Amino acid sequence: MRKSVFTGLVAGVATLSFASLVLQAADTAAQARAISAAAAADYTANLKGLFEHLHANPELSFQEKQTSARIVQELRAIPGVEVTSGVGRYGVVGVIRNGKGPVVMLRADMDGLPVTERNGLPYASKAKAVGPDGQETGVMHACGHDVHMTSLVGATRQLVAMKAEWRGTVIVIFQPAEEILGGAAAMLIDGLYTRFPKPDVVLGLHVASHIEPGKFQVHERIVNSSSDGVDIFVRGIGGHGAAPHTTIDPVVVASELVMALQTLVSRSIDPLEPGVVTVGVIQAGTKRNIISEEARLELTVRADNRETRDALIAGIQRIANGVARTHGVPEDRMPVVMMRETTPPNINHAESARALRNALARSYGESRLSAVPRQGMGAEDFAYYGSPEWGSIPTVFFSVGGSVADDLRKAPPHHSPLFIIRPEPAVRGGVEGYTTAALTFLGRP
Ligand SMILES: [Zn+2]
Ligand SMILES: [Zn+2]
Numbered sequence: 001m002r003k004s005v006f007t008g009l010v011a012g013v014a015t016l017s018f019a020s021l022v023l024q025a026a027d028t029a030a031q032a033r034a035i036s037a038a039a040a041a042d043y044t045a046n047l048k049g050l051f052e053h054l055h056a057n058p059e060l061s062f063q064e065k066q067t068s069a070r071i072v073q074e075l076r077a078i079p080g081v082e083v084t085s086g087v088g089r090y091g092v093v094g095v096i097r098n099g100k101g102p103v104v105m106l107r108a109d110m111d112g113l114p115v116t117e118r119n120g121l122p123y124a125s126k127a128k129a130v131g132p133d134g135q136e137t138g139v140m141h142a143c144g145h146d147v148h149m150t151s152l153v154g155a156t157r158q159l160v161a162m163k164a165e166w167r168g169t170v171i172v173i174f175q176p177a178e179e180i181l182g183g184a185a186a187m188l189i190d191g192l193y194t195r196f197p198k199p200d201v202v203l204g205l206h207v208a209s210h211i212e213p214g215k216f217q218v219h220e221r222i223v224n225s226s227s228d229g230v231d232i233f234v235r236g237i238g239g240h241g242a243a244p245h246t247t248i249d250p251v252v253v254a255s256e257l258v259m260a261l262q263t264l265v266s267r268s269i270d271p272l273e274p275g276v277v278t279v280g281v282i283q284a285g286t287k288r289n290i291i292s293e294e295a296r297l298e299l300t301v302r303a304d305n306r307e308t309r310d311a312l313i314a315g316i317q318r319i320a321n322g323v324a325r326t327h328g329v330p331e332d333r334m335p336v337v338m339m340r341e342t343t344p345p346n347i348n349h350a351e352s353a354r355a356l357r358n359a360l361a362r363s364y365g366e367s368r369l370s371a372v373p374r375q376g377m378g379a380e381d382f383a384y385y386g387s388p389e390w391g392s393i394p395t396v397f398f399s400v401g402g403s404v405a406d407d408l409r410k411a412p413p414h415h416s417p418l419f420i421i422r423p424e425p426a427v428r429g430g431v432e433g434y435t436t437a438a439l440t441f442l443g444r445p
Contacts, residue, residue, distance in 0.1 A: 031165065032363035032436065038158055039431035043424060047154050047431070050074065051423050052123040054146040058112025058139045060129050061177035062186075064090040067110050067149070071174045074153045078160050081172075084196075088186030092174040093196055096160060101168025101443030105199035106155065106434050107382060108148035109178035115140040118417040142419040144207035144426070147402065149174060151205065151430025158435045167443035169197050181227060181343040184384040193390060201352055202385040203437045204397040207426045208372075209411040211401030214425035215370035216433055218357040218398040220350050225274070225302040226309045227379030229340030232257070232297040232320055234284075235333040241289035248329055251284050254295035257323045257335075258282065261299075264315045269308050276302035276377050277312060302377035304345055313339075346383035349394035352441070356396050359440040364432065370401055372408060400433050402426030 050070075059067050068090040075083045075094045082095040090110070114131050116138025117124045127139040156172050173192065177183030193199070211217055234257060236250030258279050265275045277299060284295035299316070303309035320335040329335075361369055386395030402421030405411040412418035 028359070028362050031439070032432070035158060035432055035435050036364070036428070038161070039154060039428045042154050042157060042431065043428050047150050047427050048423070050153060051146055051150040051427055054149055055121075055141050056123045056125055056127075058125050058127055058141045058146070060114060060131060060139055061111040061180040061182065062089055063129060064110045064176045068092055068174070068176070071110070071149060071153070075156060075172070078157050080160055080163075081156060087192060087195075088176060088183060088188070088190040090176040091183065091187045091190070093192070094156060094172040095196055096156070096170040096172075098163050098169065099167045101166070102200045102441055103169045103171065103197045104438050104441045105171040105173060105202040105385070106152060106438055107173045107175055107202060107204040107385065108152040109145045109175045109183065110149055111145060111177055111179050111183070112139045113142045113179055113415060114138070115142045115415065115417050117142070119412070119420045121420065140417065140419070142416060143179065143414045144209070144402065144419075144421055145178065147207040147421065147423065147426045147430055148205055150427050151400075152434055154427065154431035155434035155438070158431060159438055162435075162439075164445065166439055167445050170438055170442070171196055171199060178381055181341045181379060181381040184381040188384060188390055198391075199393055201349070201441045202393055202395045203356070203434070203441075204380075204382040204385070204395070205430055205433050205437075206380070206397065206399050207402045207421055207430065208399045209403055209414060209419060209421050210375060210408045211370045211372050211399055211403060212408070213401050213403055213422045214429040215368055215401040216360050216364075216398060216429065217370045217372060217401070218353055218360065218396070219348055219374060220353050220357075222304050222345060222347050223374070223397045224346035224380040224383065225276075225304050225377035226306070226343060226345040226383075228301040228309065228313065228342045230299040230301055230313065230316060231338045231340055232299065232316070233336040233338070234295040234297065234320070234324065235335065236291070236293060236295070236329065237333070238293040239291050241291055244291060247291040248327055249291050250295040251292065253324055253327045253329065254282060254284060254297060256327075257297065257320060260319050260323050261316065264312055264319065268315045269311055273308045274302075274304055274377060275308050275312055276300070277316070302379065304377075306344070309345075343379050343381045344383045344387050346380045346397055347386070348396050349386065352394045353396045353398075356398060356437055356440055359436055360433070363436050370399075396437070398433065398437070400426055400429040402429075
């Protein structure tokens with residue numbers, strides 16, 4: 001029993017005696033109690049107000065101008081944090097240097113969603129904005145990114161206050177545009193790993209409406225699926241609706257294509273590997289008696305590993321061409337398949353994830369760890385921070401619960417106009433989670 005409790009500590013510090021491990025465990029518990037008490041006090045004094053402000057004033061992806069300004073103001077008020085704004089457009093980076101030791105990066109995301117809030121909260125958003133399609137829309141923090149920002153401000157304050165207890169460098173990043181899977185890449189391309197100390201580990205946190213309030217969830221490997229936006233332009237030969245024999249009708253080709261794509265997951269990939277191909281948009285035509293020239297399909301493709309992803313993408317191209325040929329589409333008008341936004345699968349570094357899980361259990365007790373299984377095949381652009389293109393840096397993405405529902409399955413889902421979380425346990429848990437996560441990988445004085 002004892003051994004498993006200490007597994008995380010033992011990794012990498014094999015020379016420590018059992019007695020010193022017991023001392024460290026007692027230290028860890030005392031340290032965790034101090035973190036919890038400080039998180040509770042900070043929530044009442046500052047973080048509740050910050051959360052409600054951020055919740056009431058959400059901004060769309062890559063429009064996070066006011067949010068970014070507020071975060072800069074919060075970080076500048078904490079002594080010893082070097083603050084840089086405008087990294088990857090509205091991204092904010094804070095660096096806390098505290099001697100030689102590991103470099104630990106903590107990430108929060110900042111954007112809201114084009115959703116009109118309908119949950120009746122007193123601090124519900126009334127914000128409106130013009131989306132990338134030129135349409136005005138309501139805006140809402142319907143994914144809980146306000147919880148992440150608030151928690152990371154709180155954790156930054158704690159880590160600065162606890163400087164005597166750790167050595168190394170902490171980098172806190174506030175990332176724009178997660179919801180369109182563009183902000184992580186924007187910050188990396190803008191020099192996140194070259195203008196600032198390169199991290200040894202990157203840690204990200206997400207609140208979850210289907211996890212018990214204040215509980216943590218750390219998966220050992222896969223956390224989020226890959227996501228690819230794929231557009232298919234089906235090209236036919238237009239004409240009069242009353243003379244279909246003189247045309248090749250792209251509406252008919254596209255309709256058959258939608259059905260044919262359903263066989264990809266069921267027939268082309270390993271049944272033990274999950275995959276999703278969803279056609280979310282199908283558009284064609286201008287008038288009932290005109291056969292159009294083109295139909296457009298917009299798909300999202302999800303997978304848990306690169307092989308399945310590649311097989312699905314290749315299958316889409318193959319089936320699109322095959323269906324087009326069946327209908328006599330000329331070779332020079334084969335469907336055009338275009339890749340849109342894409343993000344790799346978000347896979348935790350197993351050893352680091354185990355270390356974090358054990359540290360959270362040691363600090364706050366096993367009862368604070370949730371056993372709720374992973375839900376659906378959502379994507380996260382946090383995956384970029386650990387991707388091979390950017391140096392395969394170990395990453396851990398974990399969750400904190402904020403459910404308002406007694407029956408967790410009935411909690412309003414993320415991205416819904418009814419999305420709601422319990423801010424106090426979520427933010428206090430978020431502060432504890434980020435702070436303990438950083439301390440797990442930082443050096444000791
Ligand atoms: Zn989201
Ligand atoms: Zn999110």
